[in-house]
Amino acid sequence: MTTISAQLEHRFGPYGGQYVPETLMPALHELEQAWVDARADPAFGARLTDLLEHYVGRPSRLYLAERLSEAAGHPVYLKREDLNHTGAHKINNALGQALLAQRMGKRRIIAETGAGQHGVAAATACALLGLECVVYMGTEDMRRQQPNVARMRLLGARVEGVEAGTRTLKEAVSAAIRDWVATVADSHYVIGSCVGPAPYPALVRELQRVIGDEARAQLLEQAGRLPQRAIACVGGGSNAIGMFYGFLDDDEVELIGVEAAGEGLASGRHGAPLTAGGRGGVLHGSYSAIMQDEDGQIREAHSISAGLDYPGSGPEHAWLRDQGRARYVAVTDAEALAAFRRTAELEGIIPALESAHAIAWALANRSSELDVICLSGRGDKDLAEVLARLGQSG
Amino acid sequence: MTTLGLTGIERLAEAFASARADGRAAALMPYQMAGHPDLASSVEIGIRSADAGADVIELGVPFSDPLADGPVIHAAATAALRAGVRVHDALEVAAKLAPRIPVVVMCYANPILARGLERFADMLAERGVSGLIVPDLPFEEAPAMSAACEQRGLALVPLVAPTTPPERLAMIGARARGFLYAVSVTGTTGERRALDDELPNVLARARASTSVPVAIGFGIATPAQAAAAASAGADGVIVGSRLVRAAGEADDPAAAVGDLVAGFAAALRDVTLG
Numbered sequence: 001m002t003t004i005s006a007q008l009e010h011r012f013g014p015y016g017g018q019y020v021p022e023t024l025m026p027a028l029h030e031l032e033q034a035w036v037d038a039r040a041d042p043a044f045g046a047r048l049t050d051l052l053e054h055y056v057g058r059p060s061r062l063y064l065a066e067r068l069s070e071a072a073g074h075p076v077y078l079k080r081e082d083l084n085h086t087g088a089h090k091i092n093n094a095l096g097q098a099l100l101a102q103r104m105g106k107r108r109i110i111a112e113t114g115a116g117q118h119g120v121a122a123a124t125a126c127a128l129l130g131l132e133c134v135v136y137m138g139t140e141d142m143r144r145q146q147p148n149v150a151r152m153r154l155l156g157a158r159v160e161g162v163e164a165g166t167r168t169l170k171e172a173v174s175a176a177i178r179d180w181v182a183t184v185a186d187s188h189y190v191i192g193s194c195v196g197p198a199p200y201p202a203l204v205r206e207l208q209r210v211i212g213d214e215a216r217a218q219l220l221e222q223a224g225r226l227p228q229r230a231i232a233c234v235g236g237g238s239n240a241i242g243m244f245y246g247f248l249d250d251d252e253v254e255l256i257g258v259e260a261a262g263e264g265l266a267s268g269r270h271g272a273p274l275t276a277g278g279r280g281g282v283l284h285g286s287y288s289a290i291m292q293d294e295d296g297q298i299r300e301a302h303s304i305s306a307g308l309d310y311p312g313s314g315p316e317h318a319w320l321r322d323q324g325r326a327r328y329v330a331v332t333d334a335e336a337l338a339a340f341r342r343t344a345e346l347e348g349i350i351p352a353l354e355s356a357h358a359i360a361w362a363l364a365n366r367s368s369e370l371d372v373i374c375l376s377g378r379g380d381k382d383l384a385e386v387l388a389r390l391g392q393s394g
Numbered sequence: 395m396t397t398l399g400l401t402g403i404e405r406l407a408e409a410f411a412s413a414r415a416d417g418r419a420a421a422l423m424p425y426q427m428a429g430h431p432d433l434a435s436s437v438e439i440g441i442r443s444a445d446a447g448a449d450v451i452e453l454g455v456p457f458s459d460p461l462a463d464g465p466v467i468h469a470a471a472t473a474a475l476r477a478g479v480r481v482h483d484a485l486e487v488a489a490k491l492a493p494r495i496p497v498v499v500m501c502y503a504n505p506i507l508a509r510g511l512e513r514f515a516d517m518l519a520e521r522g523v524s525g526l527i528v529p530d531l532p533f534e535e536a537p538a539m540s541a542a543c544e545q546r547g548l549a550l551v552p553l554v555a556p557t558t559p560p561e562r563l564a565m566i567g568a569r570a571r572g573f574l575y576a577v578s579v580t581g582t583t584g585e586r587r588a589l590d591d592e593l594p595n596v597l598a599r600a601r602a603s604t605s606v607p608v609a610i611g612f613g614i615a616t617p618a619q620a621a622a623a624a625s626a627g628a629d630g631v632i633v634g635s636r637l638v639r640a641a642g643e644a645d646d647p648a649a650a651v652g653d654l655v656a657g658f659a660a661a662l663r664d665v666t667l668g
């Protein structure tokens with residue numbers, strides 16, 4: 001590319017890019033420039049850091065989960081993103097992008113949400129900064145994450161139900177992008193994961209790497225060593241990329257991304273494009289590992305956890321996979337449910353169903369000296385869904 | 395392969411030239427979704443549109459996640475996919491229409507990548523298609539597709555939007571083949587009650603950026619709007635959602651679309667050339 005010099009990565013190996021309607025291209029350039037300027041501005045950095053500390057409650061705690069460790073057979077540290085204000089890692093990104101939007105003079109925020117955590121985070125940041133907020137959410141997700149819908153509305157956001165397809169995250173992202181195509185002059189799209197067209201994957205990673213940077217320093221202080229494995233669940237991959245970045249240059253630390261195997265990889269009803277492999281493709285503006293048929297039509301994902309119920313993945317994850325730097329595995333609905341319950345019983349922590357996938361994998365794959373797991377969010381939002389499921393299975 | 399001994403690019407040039415020679419201000423370019431409401435009707439709709447005065451057919455390939463499309467075209471794509479229409483079937487519709495009228499295929503990036511750019515371009519050329527529009531393949535991502543099309547004499551038609559700044563417009567305009575697709579609104583496809591006030595400016599800027607004809611599309615739903623777009627300087631007028639809606643609603647889709655196309659053609663004939 002000769003005309004506009006890229007200042008954040010546009011490609012990760014063959015992955016990434018900007019596969020969007022022309023209407024959005026100038027806005028993507030503007031966004032990239034705005035972020036490059038903002039991150040070089042000490043005042044912007046100071047404001048973000050101050051809010052992360054006093055409003056979000058960072059640094060989040062690193063907790064040695066002793067009873068889980070006993071069950072796993074090795075020390076397990078949990079990076080407690082569930083203790084952040086709004087209950088998940090999503091606020092790190094939403095707050096950073098909302099501040100950026102304010103700096104860019106954009107008064108209206110568009111967001112999509114699956115589990116509702118990103119929607120709540122975006123609505124929260126908008127309430128804090130006095131910005132208008134519209135959140136697109138599949139109607140199936142509105143059903144299974146009801147408390148978060150109520151929360152977003154209370155925070156003053158408009159929640160737009162999306163009826164297309166399986167009424168989940170993929171369609172919510174599409175609806176958000178269509179809104180942005182029509183409102184790009186005064187709106188900013190706060191995407192909720194490290195997916196989408198450049199510069200989003202790199203921008204979201206920069207806002208989420210606080211997870212891994214903190215975890216590394218905390219481990220050195222509390223455990224006196226680096227972990228053997230850093231483990232995180234992967235929907236689009238934002239909590240995972242944030243965690244991984246803290247350890248990327250520590251070759252001895254294994255990076256494990258845990259996707260949703262849903263009803264099993266063989267069933268085709270899953271949300272594990274990185275694990276399942278196959279030809280890459282374009283979804284929502286970037287080229288990455290996706291679920292598709294031979295014709296290039298995007299397939300529907302399936303997961304008990306709304307936040308992992310997505311047929312795409314962040315392009316940088318696809319590249320980390322191909323390079324062998326990170327490994328991607330998948331955990332079924334049933335295994336995640338069991339880990340959800342186990343974590344509650346052993347630690348008095350109710351994890352998000354998404355995060356329960358990461359815990360389930362660590363419990364089932366014992367050969368480690370020390371694990372750090374990103375507990376990306378808390379599970380209050382999942383109670384109704386989980387109780388219904390557990391009721392069914394006795 | 396070429397049809398009538400012309401490359402796709404040449405055939406499109408001829409279509410614009412003959413519309414002009416006929417004394418019409420702009421070429422009429424109806425959009426239809428392949429396989430909507432079904433494959434046989436699609437072919438029939440294309441033929442009837444040609445009979446009713448269309449100059450070029452824009453043929454949509456159904457895609458699961460059409461980000462540039464509003465509700466009507468999105469729903470048509472979903473219906474076609476549900477009915478089992480495959481990319482191959484859509485291109486067979488193009489093959490049946492191409493001997494009669496120049497066809498420009500509109501297809502999102504992923505179905506093209508799934509086959510490989512070269513193979514997809516071969517498939518278009520073998521079916522006598524004249525050009526290709528990829529709504530989610532902006533300038534930066536287009537070089538390989540552009541080369542594959544160029545080699546086969548196919549026109550890769552780029553889009554420009556009201557948001558496209560001048561320096562970018564110049565780059566895109568220079569790369570355009572067949573025609574330049576000027577998006578009339580900041581938004582997705584769909585019928586609009588009124589034309590954007592910016593339309594004459596959008597057109598003027600687009601025209602200054604390129605040596606190929608400029609066609610305007612997105613939001614044009616009535617013959618009066620088509621005529622106004624032609625008066626404002628468009629060399630071609632693309633009508634999409636209005637016709638797709640008719641194809642989905644009418645008992646006789648081909649007749650309904652044909653009648654509408656005749657109305658648009660008449661309106662364009664009445665525009666006095668500036």
Ligand SMILES: Cc1ncc(COP(=O)(O)O)c(C=O)c1O
Pocket residue numbers: 088089090114115116117118192193194233234235236237238239240306307308352354355376377378
């Ligand atoms: C608690 C929690 N963890 C993980 C995810 C998955 O997103 P990502 O892979 O971007 O971290 C979500 C998404 O909604 C979530 O709410």
